[in-house]
Structure formats: C-alpha cells, structure tokens
Amino acid sequence: MIEKTFNQLLAASISAINSVTFTPKLVAFINHIVNFDCAVVTGLRGNKHPIYLYDSIKESRELLFERYLTASFRDDPFYQMILRNKKQGVHSLKDIINNKAKISSTDYSLFYLQTGWQDELCLVIEIEPDRWVIIYLGKTKKDHVFTREDINTLKSHFCLIQSLCQQHWLQAEFLLAESLLQPALHTEKKRELIKRALFTFGQHLLTKREKQIVTLIIQGLDSQEIATQLGVSEGTVKNHRKRIYAKLHVASLSELFQLFLNHLITQ
Numbered sequence: 001m002i003e004k005t006f007n008q009l010l011a012a013s014i015s016a017i018n019s020v021t022f023t024p025k026l027v028a029f030i031n032h033i034v035n036f037d038c039a040v041v042t043g044l045r046g047n048k049h050p051i052y053l054y055d056s057i058k059e060s061r062e063l064l065f066e067r068y069l070t071a072s073f074r075d076d077p078f079y080q081m082i083l084r085n086k087k088q089g090v091h092s093l094k095d096i097i098n099n100k101a102k103i104s105s106t107d108y109s110l111f112y113l114q115t116g117w118q119d120e121l122c123l124v125i126e127i128e129p130d131r132w133v134i135i136y137l138g139k140t141k142k143d144h145v146f147t148r149e150d151i152n153t154l155k156s157h158f159c160l161i162q163s164l165c166q167q168h169w170l171q172a173e174f175l176l177a178e179s180l181l182q183p184a185l186h187t188e189k190k191r192e193l194i195k196r197a198l199f200t201f202g203q204h205l206l207t208k209r210e211k212q213i214v215t216l217i218i219q220g221l222d223s224q225e226i227a228t229q230l231g232v233s234e235g236t237v238k239n240h241r242k243r244i245y246a247k248l249h250v251a252s253l254s255e256l257f258q259l260f261l262n263h264l265i266t267q
C-alpha cells in the first residue's frame with residue numbers, strides 16, 4: 001500500500017472537519033509531520049476537568065482514566081502552565097521541567113512514568129477564551145526523545161494545525177472520536193462491561209461506602225433512594241456525595257457521569 005502523503009493526510013483532516021472522525025485524522029496528519037508513539041487529545045474549559053477526546057495509548061491505558069483524568073491531571077506541568085499563562089504553541093516537557101525527578105514527586109507520575117512515556121510534547125490551541133484543545137504526543141520506546149528538530153518542525157506547522165482545530169471545534173462540542181466507539185456488542189457483553197466499570201470506578205480514591213454510593217448514583221438513584229437502600233439517613237448520603245465529588249474533582253452530577261463514561265471506554 002502506498003504511504004499517504006502530506007497533502008493526502010491534510011486533505012483528509014480538512015474533509016473530516018465537523019465530523020466525529022476529525023480527531024483521529026488530525027492525529028494521523030500530525031504523525032506524518034513528526035513521529036511519535038502515542039497521543040492523547042483533551043479539551044479544557046477554564047480550570048474544569050479535562051474532557052477526553054481521543055487517545056492511542058497501548059500500554060497501561062487504564063491509568064489515563066483511573067488516575068490522570070480523575071485527579072492527577074492537576075499535577076500535569078502542561079495543565080499548570082496553561083492555567084498560569086494560557087500560552088499557545090508547541091511546548092516540550094524539558095522546557096517546563098528540568099528533570100523527571102520533579103515529576104515523580106507528584107501523582108502525575110502514575111500516568112507519565114507507569115505508561116512508559118520517555119518524552120512528551122504538548123500542543124496548546126485556543127479555540128476561544130476559556131476553551132482549549134490540548135494534544136499530547138509521547139515517545140514510549142526506551143531512550144527515544146523528541147529532538148530540537150522535531151520541535152522546530154512542529155512549530156513551523158503549528159499555524160496549520162491550529163487552524164484545523166479552530167475550524168472544527170469552533171463549530172463542534174468536545175465529543176469523542178468515532179474510532180473509539182466499539183462496534184455493537186451483545187447485550188450480555190454490555191452488561192458485563194458496565195458491571196466491571198461500576199466496580200472499578202474510583203477504586204483508588206474512594207472508601208468502600210463511597211464506592212457503594214457512587215455506584216448507586218451512576219445507576220440513577222437519588223439521595224433518598226440510596227438512604228433507604230443502605231439504611232442510613234438522607235443527610236448521611238448527602239455528606240458522602242460531597243466527599244465523593246471533592247475526591248473526584250467534579251462539581252455536578254453531569255460531570256460525574258462524564259467521568260464515568262471516560263472510565264467505561266477503557267473496559
């Protein structure tokens with residue numbers, strides 16, 4: 001099969017604007033410009049939870065959902081940089097942090113180190129004020145790093161990548177890429193996947209009682225119904241909900257459901 005050219009991949013990205021296939025097409029185009037082993041794309045709105053849009057992680061992928069998108073994103077040096085100065089462009093991890101020792105002292109290591117990423121670049125693109133697309137590019141092979149030439153090459157193409165993202169997300173909500181949605185599964189298999197996702201959701205952050213309550217919340221029970229089922233007062237349930245929201249860094253039921261959906265995708 002003939003390898004696709006720069007122009008073909010660019011044309012495919014342009015054609016996919018306003019469709020759910022845009023994100024994987026864009027990542028394929030960027031991979032033609034600079035070689036990388038995996039990518040993660042998220043959307044940011046102010047200082048809220050990142051919205052998961054796409055990933056191509058092959059190893060320890062569950063860490064992206066169980067750790068990074070749940071809590072440790074707050075320790076991500078790129079995330080902190082965006083909140084500080086909202087600087088668009090291509091950013092190297094080396095430009096932000098001098099050595100990995102500083103990373104390993106935070107929860108961010110649970111994603112960065114355990115997924116085997118050896119080096120990382122980040123493309124920060126402003127769609128509109130307080131609405132950003134963040135594209136993380138990773139090298140996972142031992143001793144593989146991004147060169148200065150890689151960074152300069154990406155920088156020379158940044159305006160093009162920026163324009164593609166703005167054309168797409170100015171007219172679209174932050175939605176999952178189509179390539180991540182699995183083909184139709186048998187009902188029994190769906191039940192099995194959801195049951196496993198409910199069991200493992202928040203397991204590293206929540207107490208046993210909090211896990212019980214969050215499972216019931218996700219299944220649609222309100223505080224009074226949960227209180228009746230568990231034999232406790234409604235006030236007790238509400239207090240548990242507050243602690244659950246704080247631990248998972250969510251502010252509403254819709255954000256909790258969004259976080260669970262992110263987690264379910266990995267199952």
